[in-house]
Amino acid sequence: MSFARHGCVAFLAICGVLAPGAAAQVPLQPVSPGYRPPQQQQQAYPPPRQSTRPQQARPQTQLPYRVAERTSPPAASPIAIEQRPGEHPLMPALRWAQQGLQQMDQLQDYSAVLVKREQVGGTVGNQEWMFIKVRHKPFSVYMCFLRPANLKGQEVIYIDGANDGKMWAHPTGLRQTLVGTVSLLPTSMLAMQGQKYPITELGIRNLVQRLLEVGGNDTKSGECEVQFSDDAKVGSRPCTCIQVVHPVPRRNFMFHLARIYVDQQYNLPIRYEAYDWPKEQGAEPQLIEEYTYLDLKLNNGFTDADFDIRNPNYQFKGK
Numbered sequence: 001m002s003f004a005r006h007g008c009v010a011f012l013a014i015c016g017v018l019a020p021g022a023a024a025q026v027p028l029q030p031v032s033p034g035y036r037p038p039q040q041q042q043q044a045y046p047p048p049r050q051s052t053r054p055q056q057a058r059p060q061t062q063l064p065y066r067v068a069e070r071t072s073p074p075a076a077s078p079i080a081i082e083q084r085p086g087e088h089p090l091m092p093a094l095r096w097a098q099q100g101l102q103q104m105d106q107l108q109d110y111s112a113v114l115v116k117r118e119q120v121g122g123t124v125g126n127q128e129w130m131f132i133k134v135r136h137k138p139f140s141v142y143m144c145f146l147r148p149a150n151l152k153g154q155e156v157i158y159i160d161g162a163n164d165g166k167m168w169a170h171p172t173g174l175r176q177t178l179v180g181t182v183s184l185l186p187t188s189m190l191a192m193q194g195q196k197y198p199i200t201e202l203g204i205r206n207l208v209q210r211l212l213e214v215g216g217n218d219t220k221s222g223e224c225e226v227q228f229s230d231d232a233k234v235g236s237r238p239c240t241c242i243q244v245v246h247p248v249p250r251r252n253f254m255f256h257l258a259r260i261y262v263d264q265q266y267n268l269p270i271r272y273e274a275y276d277w278p279k280e281q282g283a284e285p286q287l288i289e290e291y292t293y294l295d296l297k298l299n300n301g302f303t304d305a306d307f308d309i310r311n312p313n314y315q316f317k318g319k
């Protein structure tokens with residue numbers, strides 16, 4: 001159940017346009033190979049920065065787009081955790097994921113502050129914070145980095161079926177003056193530098209879909225322990241935590257320990273974390289990836305203007 005696929009842009013080497021750098025981050029809390037109640041696993045995230053960019057004065061000529069009203073999110077149903085006689089321990093979680101996927105199909109769009117950290121090339125990177133807007137039809141992403149400082153202000157837009165399949169992106173400061181807005185294939189070497197997944201696989205729906213795929217494969221084997229806890233929290237959001245442990249390393253298992261935190265109001269996963277098996281006896285599991293969606297807002301009524309590089313509230317230049 002891994003592998004949320006929350007890639008983000010990293011065109012880090014265009015004439016030295018963007019350079020990776022270490023940034024202050026929230027320390028990863030130790031994780032025991034054994035089960036501990038999720039409320040003891042909370043990370044003390046610093047408060048996210050304002051989730052939208054400061055508004056700039058709009059020019060007299062407005063973009064020719066309708067701005068829709070925000071609507072209420074679809075009603076959520078609680079997770080049914082009963083395990084039926086003789087079935088695999090993962091089946092209650094998979095039934096929830098299938099229900100969640102159907103619910104996501106009723107969702108038009110959402111915004112959030114996404115906090116991600118990934119292991120790439122054997123190295124666990126620093127946290128990256130970004131404000132995102134996601135629209136499902138057509139699949140569209142707007143992203144603005146909030147931290148670390150060397151990425152702050154960079155923006156990315158991707159729309160499925162537009163711009164020859166490429167995303168638009170720009171650096172900041174003098175580098176933006178020199179380079180402006182660039183178009184990159186999401187899976188190109190430059191876009192994927194330092195990233196685990198491309199932007200085309202970002203978002204909560206992609207996470208749920210991947211959970212179904214990996215979980216379905218895991219049901220073909222035993223050696224799986226699943227526990228539910230309904231008193232977990234992510235920030236101030238009450239969550240149900242689904243913890244999955246594969247005690248014994250097997251080639252068909254993609255993680256040792258995974259936790260999915262499901263928002264009890266929305267019945268959507270707002271945090272996912274996965275760990276590899278310890279490299280030696282007595283060592284702590286090593287982080288594979290973690291993604292947290294803070295300040296989640298559903299059905300904002302996003303229009304084409306929210307995914308247009310001409311939007312005057314964005315900083316794309318030269319296009």
